[in-house]
Amino acid sequence: MSRLICADFDEFEEALYGVEGRYLLRSRQQRDWRLHVVELDGVALMFGREGAGTVYSGVGLPGFFNIFLPLSRHECTVLGGKRLDRRLIGWMVPEAMFHIDASQPASWMTVAMSCELVLRWAQQHEDEFDLSILSRNLVCVAQQDLAPLIWLALRLLRIDHCAPQDLHVPAAERAAQAELMALVFHSLLPVTLAPRNHAGHQQILRRALELLEATPDAPLHMSDLCQACSTSERTLRNLFTRYLGMSPHRYLMQHRLHAIRRAILHAQANETITEICARFGVWDFGRFAGLYRLYFGELPSQSLRSRRVLAEPLNSR
Structure with missing residues (x-):
């Protein structure tokens, strides 16, 4: 994680991720400027706390799409000429100018996503993705409650601060990245589009289950x-x-839980729970342990201890 506490806005301005622009102060500075960045291999989650009322004008960097979400002072923040509230979310495309006017010191979060990842997500969701959002900035009413997105972002911030070794391994970063992008786009895109008529539904489902079995x-x-x-x-x-x-998300979650349990029950003598879980993309061990106990009636560490007791030779007990 990049963590920055600045006495003035210049250093804060230079550290912003995914955008390029300038601040003008519109009120006297009242507190330090703070910035926290969590990078997830092509996706960057950024939390900012501004020290004064500001006007910011800038453009999105060529390789990134961004969302902007105020966390405080919603009523004092204007994006693209539209006053924000707790239901609105800002979307900025690469190389397009935008303006944010905050009359009071505010806190906010952004998610910067590489063009490659966004286009891949759009392709995988072609029957519900509005391609027009790739070409323009907009401020829109969120299509679902924004609390889960904010909660996930805060969990990532906490894990990145307290246990970065759990988050920053390839499988865990990919899992966190996918979870974050899904919530971003489900917040932006309508959830009640009429489904298309696809042939071969049974064949599609069979392929999915065959992949899981294989x-x-x-x-x-x-x-x-x-x-x-x-x-x-x-x-x-x-x-x-x-x-x-x-849902397939729940099915995949249960598939992963069973896979991790199998790995624990067949663990080598020197393997740890952390090493096993890292292979399966677990980045929030507290949440994972709760789910594991809910499904299997014991914590992962208890399963590992039971496995090692059973593996001990009788004459060593």
Whole structure:
């Protein structure tokens, strides 16, 4: 994590990620300027706390799309000429000018996403993605409650600060990145679009389940299922809910829990829970341990201890 506490706005301004612009102070400085950045291999989560009322004018960097979400002083913040509230979210495209006017010192969060990742997400969600948002800045009413997005962002901030070794391994970063982008776009895009009529639903579902069966101990994500089935997440979501009674996200979560339990029960003598979980993209161990106990009636550490007791030779007990 990059953590920055500045006495004035110049250093703060230079450290901003995914944008390039200038601040003008519109009130006297009242506090330090603070910036926290969590980088997830092509996605950057940024929390800012400004020290004064400001006007910011800038452009998105060529390689990034951004969302902007105030966390305080909503009523004092104007983005693109529109006064914000707790339901509005800002979207900025690469190289397009935008203006943010905050009459009071405010706190905010942004998510900067590489063009490559955004275009890949759009392709995987082609039957629900509005391609027009790729070409213009906008301020829109969030399509769902923003609390889960903010809660996830704060969890990532906490884990990155307290246990960065859990988050910054490839599988964990990819899992966190996918979870964050899903909430960003589900906040931006309508959730009630009419589904298209796709042939071969049973075949699509069979391919998804065959992939899960063929890779029982691999960390799989929605993008893997979409690619293997040559379909969108919306189609998979509809099929899993219709035929299996749960969303593919929940099914993947249960698949991962069972895979981790198998790995724990077959662990080598020197393997730790952290090493095992890292292979499956676990980045929030507290939440994972709670889910594990909910499904299996014991903590992962208890499963590992039981495995080692059973593995001990009788004459060593």
